[in-house]
Amino acid sequence: xRPSSAPVLIAVAAAFGLLATACSSTGAGSGGAxxxxxxxxxxxxxxKPDKIAVAATDTECKVDLNQLPAGTSTFAITNNGSKVxxxxxxxxxxxxxxxxxxxxxxxxxxxxxxxxxxxxxxxxKPGMVGKGIRGPLTVTGSHQPLTKDAALADATASYKxxxxxxxxxxLQKTQEFVDAVKxxxxxxxxxxxxxxxxxxxxxxxxxxxxxDLDPAIDARENDVEPGQEWTGYHRIEKDLWVEKDISKDGxxxxxxxxxxxxxxxxxxxxxxxxxxxxxxxxxxxDEVATGKITGEEDRYSHTDLWDFDANLQGSKASVQAxxxxxxxxxxxxxTTLDEKFAAAESALSAHQKGDGWQLHTxxxxxxxKKLSDAINALAxxxxxxxxxxxx
Amino acid sequence: MTGTSPTETVGTGGTGGGGGLSRRRxxxxxxxxxxxxxAGAVAARALTNETxxxxxxxxxxxxxxxxxxxxxxxxxxxxxxxxxxxDVITDDRAELAALLQxxxxxxxxxxxxxxxxxxxxxxxxxxxxxxxxGEAQGLPAxxxxxxxxxxxxxxxxxFGLAAKKPAALADLPRFPGEALIPxxxxxxxxxxxxxxxxxVAVHAVRNLARIGFGKVSVRYSQLGFGRTxxxxxxxxxxxxxxxxxxxxxxxxxxxxxxxxxxxxxxxGDGPAWMAGGSYLVTRKIRMQIETWDRTSxxxxxxxxxxxxxxxxxxxxxxxxxxxDFARKAADGAPVIAADAHVRLAHxxxxxxxxxxxxxxxxxxxxxxxxxxxxLFFMAYQRDPRRQFTPLQLAxxxxxxxxxYIKHVSSGxxxxxxxxxxxxxxxxxxxxx
Numbered sequence: 001x002r003p004s005s006a007p008v009l010i011a012v013a014a015a016f017g018l019l020a021t022a023c024s025s026t027g028a029g030s031g032g033a034x035x036x037x038x039x040x041x042x043x044x045x046x047x048k049p050d051k052i053a054v055a056a057t058d059t060e061c062k063v064d065l066n067q068l069p070a071g072t073s074t075f076a077i078t079n080n081g082s083k084v085x086x087x088x089x090x091x092x093x094x095x096x097x098x099x100x101x102x103x104x105x106x107x108x109x110x111x112x113x114x115x116x117x118x119x120x121x122x123x124x125k126p127g128m129v130g131k132g133i134r135g136p137l138t139v140t141g142s143h144q145p146l147t148k149d150a151a152l153a154d155a156t157a158s159y160k161x162x163x164x165x166x167x168x169x170x171l172q173k174t175q176e177f178v179d180a181v182k183x184x185x186x187x188x189x190x191x192x193x194x195x196x197x198x199x200x201x202x203x204x205x206x207x208x209x210x211x212d213l214d215p216a217i218d219a220r221e222n223d224v225e226p227g228q229e230w231t232g233y234h235r236i237e238k239d240l241w242v243e244k245d246i247s248k249d250g251x252x253x254x255x256x257x258x259x260x261x262x263x264x265x266x267x268x269x270x271x272x273x274x275x276x277x278x279x280x281x282x283x284x285x286d287e288v289a290t291g292k293i294t295g296e297e298d299r300y301s302h303t304d305l306w307d308f309d310a311n312l313q314g315s316k317a318s319v320q321a322x323x324x325x326x327x328x329x330x331x332x333x334x335t336t337l338d339e340k341f342a343a344a345e346s347a348l349s350a351h352q353k354g355d356g357w358q359l360h361t362x363x364x365x366x367x368x369k370k371l372s373d374a375i376n377a378l379a380x381x382x383x384x385x386x387x388x389x390x391x
Numbered sequence: 392m393t394g395t396s397p398t399e400t401v402g403t404g405g406t407g408g409g410g411g412l413s414r415r416r417x418x419x420x421x422x423x424x425x426x427x428x429x430a431g432a433v434a435a436r437a438l439t440n441e442t443x444x445x446x447x448x449x450x451x452x453x454x455x456x457x458x459x460x461x462x463x464x465x466x467x468x469x470x471x472x473x474x475x476x477x478d479v480i481t482d483d484r485a486e487l488a489a490l491l492q493x494x495x496x497x498x499x500x501x502x503x504x505x506x507x508x509x510x511x512x513x514x515x516x517x518x519x520x521x522x523x524x525g526e527a528q529g530l531p532a533x534x535x536x537x538x539x540x541x542x543x544x545x546x547x548x549x550f551g552l553a554a555k556k557p558a559a560l561a562d563l564p565r566f567p568g569e570a571l572i573p574x575x576x577x578x579x580x581x582x583x584x585x586x587x588x589x590x591v592a593v594h595a596v597r598n599l600a601r602i603g604f605g606k607v608s609v610r611y612s613q614l615g616f617g618r619t620x621x622x623x624x625x626x627x628x629x630x631x632x633x634x635x636x637x638x639x640x641x642x643x644x645x646x647x648x649x650x651x652x653x654x655x656x657x658x659g660d661g662p663a664w665m666a667g668g669s670y671l672v673t674r675k676i677r678m679q680i681e682t683w684d685r686t687s688x689x690x691x692x693x694x695x696x697x698x699x700x701x702x703x704x705x706x707x708x709x710x711x712x713x714x715d716f717a718r719k720a721a722d723g724a725p726v727i728a729a730d731a732h733v734r735l736a737h738x739x740x741x742x743x744x745x746x747x748x749x750x751x752x753x754x755x756x757x758x759x760x761x762x763x764x765x766l767f768f769m770a771y772q773r774d775p776r777r778q779f780t781p782l783q784l785a786x787x788x789x790x791x792x793x794x795y796i797k798h799v800s801s802g803x804x805x806x807x808x809x810x811x812x813x814x815x816x817x818x819x820x821x822x823x
Contacts, residue, residue: 225567225788279690286682286794293759296570365758372759376681383685 050074051110054124056103057081061124061133070117070141075100077124078108083355086125089113089137093338095320096162101128101169101199115139127355128198129309131345151325152274152389159277159321160268163203166314167264170199174260178253181236181246190240194298194306194356197233200260201310202317204287205280206267213263217256220296231255234298241300274325277318278386284315285379293372295360305357308371309348316341319382322389330388333381340378347374450587453532456502458809459667460655463536464746464771465644467623469585472615472750473592474673474767475600476542476578476802477607484550488822490606494539494582494599495816504532507598524601527594535586537595539817540671540804545579555821557661559670559774560805566787569798575611575675576800583671583769585748589616611800613675615750615767622748628702628710632678632751632764633795635695636702639710640738642746653744653778654771664820667808669771672779675752675800678765683795694791696731704733716740730791736782743782745770765796775803 051074055062058081077087077100084104089097089111097120098113117139123132173196180189200207200218208214215223217232224230231252239246272280291297292308319326319337326334347370351358363371454462479487497507506512508522515522546556582599586592593614600609619631620638624645628636642649658666683691692698696705696714704714706726716734718726727734738744749768757763772778787793807818 222565222570223568225784226565228567279687282685286679286685289682290679369759372761376760379682379685383687386687 051076054078054087054122055080056085056087056124056126058083058126059133061087061122061135063122063135063137066122066135066137068115068137068139070115070139072112072114074110074112075122076108076110077103079103079105081105081126083126084128086128086132087111088123088125088132089115090121090123091118091320091323093320093323093334094316094341095323096158096317099162099165101165102172117141128195129352129355129357130349151328155274155277155321155325156272159272159318162317162321163206163267166199166203167267170196170203170260171264173199174257178257181240181253182250184247186240186244186246189236189246190301193233193237193240193301194303197298197303198306198310200233201284201287201307202314203267204311204314205283206270206272207263208283209267209270213259213266217259217263220299232259234300237298237300274322274389275386277322278382278389281315281318281385282379282382284311284318285375285382287311288375289372289379292360293368293375298360302359302361303357304360305348305351309357312341312344312348315378315382319385322385326385326388329391330384333384333388336381337378337385340374340381344374344378347371450534451531452534453503454534454536456499456537456810457812457815460669460809461536461538461806462502462809463538463583463585464654464669464748464806465622465650466534466536466585467626467644468618468620468748469534469536470587470616470618471585471589471592472618472767473584473589473596473612474615474769475582475584475596475612476610477580477582477600477603478610479545479549479579479606480608481606482549484822486606487550488816488818490603491539491818491822492816493602495810497598497602498537498595498817499810499813501527501595501598502532502535502537504530504535507602524594524597526597527591530588530591530594533586533588533591535584535591535595537599538583538585538671538806540581540583540806541818541821542578542581542802542804544577550822552821555662555664557656557665557805559656559661559776560803561776563672563775563780563801563803564784566783566798568787568793569801571801572799575613576802578610578802578804580607581671581673581802581804589614613752613767614754615752617751619749619751619766620747622746631766632680632753633683633691633695635691635697635699636710637695637732638747638749639697639702642744649744650746653773654746656773660774662821664818665805665807669746669773669806670775671802671804671806672768672770672772672775673800673802673804674768674783674798676766676768677763677797677799679795679797680764681761686795693728694732694795696727696733705731713739728791730789732786732790732792735785735790741782741785743778745772745778745782771806 052068053064054075054077056077056079063075075087075089075098077085079085082105084102086099086101086103087109088099091097097115098111100109100111103109120137120139122135122137125132173192177189177192177196180192204214204218207217215232218234219230219232220234221230221238233256236246236249236252236256239249288308288311292304292311295302295304297307298304319341323334326337351363351367454466456462481487500509501507506523510522512521512523512525512528543556543560543562546552546560582596584592584595586595596612600607618629620641621628622641622644624643628639631637642653644650654669656665656668656670660666688699692705697703698705701708702710703712704727706715706718707713714727714733714737716725716727716737716739720726734740747768747770749766749770751764752767753762753764755763770779787798807821810817
């Protein structure tokens with residue numbers, strides 16, 4: 001999602017913006033209402049069966065009801081486990097219909113989800129990794145299919161919700177990371193580093209639209225010109241893992257927080273076009289191919305697979321936001337995408353270790369080639385999405 | 392510039408050193424002997440005596456070896472490259488000078504289609520190893536040029552050359568985003584071998600390396616195919632591995648005033664031994680061709696600022712149309728984006744001319760299911776501090792192409808002026 005593609009993409013976005021506005025007034029109770037001006041989850045929508053309690057532990061995800069009427073529903077997730085968890089409502093293909101991140105042990109958080117009739121899955125993700133603990137969810141009632149343009153509007157609104165939830169968690173986890181750095185707590189900061197980056201890496205193409213801030217937050221040492229100050233996550237990463245001294249990093253940590261705050265507010269006000277979603281999905285996989293497979297991204301901590309996983313999830317979120325449109329226009333492509341996403345996730349899951357991932361240095365050349373092949377196999381069908389969307 | 396300036400004529404062939412038969416005469420006319428009259432075969436248009444444009448009559452023919460400037464710079468870019476960099480392993484200055492004399496003699500012969508030594512591949516005594524390695528037997532000169540350069544490290548304490556080091560040979564700064572691999576960067580000496588036949592280029596480099604055993608050690612070498620630059624108006628602009636015409640506004644041999652001002656070191660520029668020479672910058676640029684290949688045509692064109700078919704700027708219709716950097720689209724954004732390659736590299740914007748002479752490379756694969764491919768960038772100039780460095784700083788800061796490329800090696804070399812005659816040798820004015 002590079003800014004210089006603007007001449008083409010902005011034109012699409014502008015034309016599309018008109019359509020989206022025109023359609024949303026007659027929109028058929030779609031998720032479109034949840035995006036746009038209200039920003040984020042549709043908190044003002046009324047919940048029909050009051051609240052649906054979800055009891056999450058490290059091994060269970062008990063959802064009170066698994067039959068719901070169409071419309072908005074509120075899930076209240078209580079984390080009774082010992083690991084930080086996440087809760088998702090997925091449509092087919094793991095299209096995110098609603099989610100809440102970063103539910104720490106002991107906490108209850110709510111999420112409002114708007115669901116047309118259909119079959120869904122609920123998922124808790126203790127430790128925030130893997131496919132999570134799944135359960136079925138059936139929604140019944142009247143459901144009007146969306147018009148083509150409304151389907152596109154729904155896609156961008158859906159992805160906007162995703163960016164919103166990710167950026168909320170990004171702010172929170174970066175704050176915790178920054179606090180740990182400023183407190184001089186090296187172990188805690190090291191543990192938080194890949195977690196905070198997960199939220200960053202899931203939505204990085206949106207952040208990259210604001211080119212001037214991305215380097216301040218995410219530059220590697222060799223990206224910086226002599227004489228220019230190197231700041232951001234990776235500078236602190238080097239101090240944590242190589243210098244083993246963060247006593248002078250207070251200002252760096254504050255600047256990181258300021259920059260992340262700025263970019264999050266910009267990201268949440270950005271209007272994205274459906275073509276940009278498609279390109280963003282591709283660019284996230286390019287990031288995996290050029291930075292994570294090679295171990296260049298997290299060269300001191302070697303936590304590249306956290307970023308790899310986050311890029312893959314972010315890519316999937318934007319692809320799945322477009323799923324209803326793709327299903328209508330190119331069903332074979334959807335089948336291929338499902339297969340290749342599953343294969344890439346499976347290739348990656350071989351390297352899961354506890355609640356995290358193996359370090360890049362623990363992977364053999366053969367492991368890396370398998371991962372590289374899986375990403376290339378997935379990126380190829382993903383590169384075909386933009387043309388379908390632009391039809 | 393010193394001494395006389397021999398007139399370079401079309402396919403003289405006889406200006407090489409020493410006697411002996413040419414490889415081709417020895418073996419009769421091979422298939423390659425049939426004169427191919429192509430784009431490069433335009434008769435020489437010598438615009439000045441100083442920088443004549445030498446065009447071989449056919450791609451099999453030789454270019455003159457002796458002259459005011461080294462061949463292989465403004466010579467119309469041949470199709471193939473074998474570049475090699477050496478570390479000097481002797482500390483003896485006399486031995487270094489002797490090596491350069493031996494290299495010069497062998498180069499004078501090989502560029503004319505002859506064996507590396509007078510006895511050749513098979514003319515010596517049976518008990519001795521052959522003087523020439525033999526793989527070019529029967530092949531014509533194939534437009535071979537051999538161009539020598541001296542790296543900054545040659546001017547350290549070893550040979551007492553520190554006082555003669557040109558200021559323009561100062562190490563390049565570190566550029567944002569580069570990821571240089573030391574083992575394929577730098578070098579005390581370099582030789583650029585260019586020819587229309589890769590076997591001829593490799594043969595030349597191999598024989599020079601062989602002559603250098605014990606005095607120099609091969610640091611790295613690079614094969615290139617598909618010239619990525621035109622250095623003459625008689626040549627069409629070629630394409631890089633991204634599929635684009637790049638370097639449309641490269642300096643051409645026919646731009647005699649520009650070449651004089653931007654390629655050749657002048658007598659007052661630095662040490663006298665470099666007058667008539669040129670500074671070579673090499674950069675091995677790995678391309679992420681797999682991610683590039685799944686990028687949309689619109690984005691590829693936006694990144695270059697040119698259309699992919701014709702090579703025209705996005706504001707024009709033909710390749711050589713002048714880009715209109717001020718023109719805006721309906722939405723107010725510039726038609727050629729602020730970070731488009733053509734905007735950042737165009738001489739009108741940066742005020743910098745260089746003579747590019749790069750080649751595509753594919754060095755096998757990288758073990759991760761991808762081709763190890765890209766551009767071996769080479770550029771000649773009068774002073775890198777005023778040409779390559781500011782240009783590359785601008786590109787490395789903001790070029791949209793950076794997402795798809797990575798500079799993995801760097802070299803800087805002072806290429807001395809041409810060898811005058813059989814009594815002269817590469818770097819004589821520096822070492823004698």
